Amino acid sequence: MVKRQSIEVSSNNSKKTRLNSEDECEKDQKNREKDRCKSVQSSTLNLEDLPDEVILNVLSYLDTANLIRSGHVSQRLRAISSDESLWQKMNLFKKRVPSSFLQFVLERGCKYLSLHLTCLHGSLNLTKPTKLKYLNVNSCTTSAEDASLEKLFAACHSLEKLTFSEDKCANIMSTSSMISNTCRKNKQTLKVLYLNVFPNCVNPYYEYLIRHIVLNCSELKEVSIIGKRVHEGTINYLVKNISPNVEKLRLDMENITDKQVKAIIKRCNKLNELILRSQTITNETVTNIIEHLPTLKKLNLMNSEIDCATFLKFKRMPNLRVLNWDQELISLLKDGFQLSDTHTNYLKTQGLIINQDIFNVAAPQTLMNLRYWRNWKQLEKDCKNEIWEIKVKQLSMLPYIRGRI
Numbered sequence: 001m002v003k004r005q006s007i008e009v010s011s012n013n014s015k016k017t018r019l020n021s022e023d024e025c026e027k028d029q030k031n032r033e034k035d036r037c038k039s040v041q042s043s044t045l046n047l048e049d050l051p052d053e054v055i056l057n058v059l060s061y062l063d064t065a066n067l068i069r070s071g072h073v074s075q076r077l078r079a080i081s082s083d084e085s086l087w088q089k090m091n092l093f094k095k096r097v098p099s100s101f102l103q104f105v106l107e108r109g110c111k112y113l114s115l116h117l118t119c120l121h122g123s124l125n126l127t128k129p130t131k132l133k134y135l136n137v138n139s140c141t142t143s144a145e146d147a148s149l150e151k152l153f154a155a156c157h158s159l160e161k162l163t164f165s166e167d168k169c170a171n172i173m174s175t176s177s178m179i180s181n182t183c184r185k186n187k188q189t190l191k192v193l194y195l196n197v198f199p200n201c202v203n204p205y206y207e208y209l210i211r212h213i214v215l216n217c218s219e220l221k222e223v224s225i226i227g228k229r230v231h232e233g234t235i236n237y238l239v240k241n242i243s244p245n246v247e248k249l250r251l252d253m254e255n256i257t258d259k260q261v262k263a264i265i266k267r268c269n270k271l272n273e274l275i276l277r278s279q280t281i282t283n284e285t286v287t288n289i290i291e292h293l294p295t296l297k298k299l300n301l302m303n304s305e306i307d308c309a310t311f312l313k314f315k316r317m318p319n320l321r322v323l324n325w326d327q328e329l330i331s332l333l334k335d336g337f338q339l340s341d342t343h344t345n346y347l348k349t350q351g352l353i354i355n356q357d358i359f360n361v362a363a364p365q366t367l368m369n370l371r372y373w374r375n376w377k378q379l380e381k382d383c384k385n386e387i388w389e390i391k392v393k394q395l396s397m398l399p400y401i402r403g404r405i
Helices: 002-045 052-059 064-070 075-081 099-107 148-154 172-185 204-216 232-241 258-267 283-292 308-316 341-349 373-383
Strands: 089-091 096-098 112-114 119-121 134-138 161-165 192-198 222-227 248-252 273-277 298-302 322-325
Touching: 052 075, 064 075, 096 099, 099 119, 099 148, 148 172, 172 192, 172 204, 192 204, 204 232, 232 258, 248 258, 258 283, 283 308
Parallel strands: 089 112, 096 119, 112 134, 134 161, 161 192, 192 222, 222 248, 248 273, 273 298, 298 322
Antiparallel strands: none
């Protein structure tokens, strides 16, 4: 009897021990789960515990407005949000921009900048050279007293691609001086130049500008020079002295002649892309192109006096693949100029792409100043999304300037 009671007591004690052990295990498991949750919660909520590299990667997904806001959270985030990698590209197309904001962007190491149709206001005060490589200043406006453009150009020392246009005859002297000095400072790096500063007026300062471009920019590979009527002496100096290393060329001048075209294509005989627009070039230019440019791959002849039969001679060029002309202007010119479907189809059988592959030279956007007026919506879309080959969307903040390009 005593023995049976002893066994029962032992059994009860064993059960209690087992239950206690299970309770302790359950408590330990709950405690571990609580600790794990606390750890996860802590790591999720405390941004300051993350390494700088991780925070930098997170900030790279923010747009400019939120990136600026993040800099107000703490001193550490302000330092990280100012990292040069976050400010490489800035598209200010058709925006009203305070110069203080432009200065803010440039001081953070911006390399690719579009000020196309931008309105700058306020004074720009740059204390050291910028890191700009690509700069589009096409029809950018600013007040004369601020001189923001002059200060911006003065701070550029490593430009690779530059676009500048001005539609008025005002301030010709200051514009010529500004562009000339920029070419001199960037002569070792500048490879692409798109220049449209020749309105319908003749001025000796333009020859001064062309001379400085030719003398200083020996490394140029792509050049576009656009104007209505350019002084004959200016054109003569250009065609005789431009760098022979140019591979892509656009001359959009109403008064350039066959003789001048011949001079430049004999000098730049490595051209593979050529755009000519002139009312004074004739069949002679076609003969010269065929003779002196055997490597030419793309050709655009706009508003010229070339007749139909002469166009057919381009079949002799073994490397020519793209041939364009301004169809809208062709239809307005004298009889016999417009190519018939039969002639066009004949050229196509020679491997030529006729009026289908639109191309440009040195331009930040393909359609810029090509007078394809029906494509202005596409041009505006391109301006909002790219700076040359660099993809960058137009800044969402700051007021937008409405109206067609």
